[in-house]
Amino acid sequence: MRKVAVNQPGLLLQRDMQPELLYEKITNDSFICNPVVSGTVYGTLLNYKGELDSLGNAMHASPYIQPPKAPILYIKPANTLSGCNMPIPLPKGTAELQIGAALAVILGKTAKDVAEDSVFEYIAGYTVANDVTIPHSNFFRPAIKEKCRDGFCPIGPWIVGAEAVPSPDRLSITVFINGQLRQKNSTANLLRPVSKLVSEVSRFMTLYEGDALLVGIPENPPSAKDGDTVRIEIEQVGVLQNTILSETAMVLKGML
Numbered sequence: 001m002r003k004v005a006v007n008q009p010g011l012l013l014q015r016d017m018q019p020e021l022l023y024e025k026i027t028n029d030s031f032i033c034n035p036v037v038s039g040t041v042y043g044t045l046l047n048y049k050g051e052l053d054s055l056g057n058a059m060h061a062s063p064y065i066q067p068p069k070a071p072i073l074y075i076k077p078a079n080t081l082s083g084c085n086m087p088i089p090l091p092k093g094t095a096e097l098q099i100g101a102a103l104a105v106i107l108g109k110t111a112k113d114v115a116e117d118s119v120f121e122y123i124a125g126y127t128v129a130n131d132v133t134i135p136h137s138n139f140f141r142p143a144i145k146e147k148c149r150d151g152f153c154p155i156g157p158w159i160v161g162a163e164a165v166p167s168p169d170r171l172s173i174t175v176f177i178n179g180q181l182r183q184k185n186s187t188a189n190l191l192r193p194v195s196k197l198v199s200e201v202s203r204f205m206t207l208y209e210g211d212a213l214l215v216g217i218p219e220n221p222p223s224a225k226d227g228d229t230v231r232i233e234i235e236q237v238g239v240l241q242n243t244i245l246s247e248t249a250m251v252l253k254g255m256l
Contacts, residue, residue: 100131
């Protein structure tokens with residue numbers, strides 16, 4: 001059994017729980033959690049080898065000129081945050097959403113200009129995030145309209161302590177849509193492993209306790225449409241499940 005932190009509204013519990021029982025709870029739609037993060041959520045672009053390779057020569061053409069030499073970050077603001085089994089709104093006029101399975105690194109204390117070999121002293125734990133996006137193809141300008149919609153960052157349902165995940169750079173990540181396997185990858189394919197990414201980011205900006213840094217989205221992310229149930233599983237960390245629901249339906253149900 002592993003020690004996990006389970007966040008419910010106004011409650012943080014530390015307890016040993018059997019993973020198979022947790023899985024059973026998550027796949028039950030009645031198990032609904034608030035987002036487990038208290039700080040700012042940062043996403044990272046182009047941090048999987050396959051993701052960067054898939055762009056081919058485009059990274060050497062205008063407007064990019066060359067592949068990025070430093071982490072490319074963006075923010076998932078507070079309006080995007082959602083919890084396990086909460087619906088993901090499908091905006092009007094949008095046919096489908098891109099599912100972004102991401103390992104989220106949760107900071108345990110202020111990190112500024114941290115050496116790579118000291119990074120794990122600053123990490124409180126890990127959780128699962130779905131960095132939802134309206135499909136788009138341009139990485140040159142911040143995709144605020146595509147990435148920052150309400151409910152576009154389900155995260156949770158708990159935080160697993162860092163001591164329970166000794167090798168965060170070797171975790172399998174799988175995505176299921178309506179029970180069918182649609183994506184499988186591993187954090188072993190990160191261009192910047194967890195320690196390198198956190199260290200490089202901390203050199204130009206301060207990360208605070210409670211902040212979450214999403215390490216990246218694997219290449220070929222699957223798409224989901226209205227009514228689809230999305231389940232993201234990250235080895236040793238947890239399972240996050242949500243259903244896509246049109247904004248129109250959510251309004252009719254009094255959910256928006």
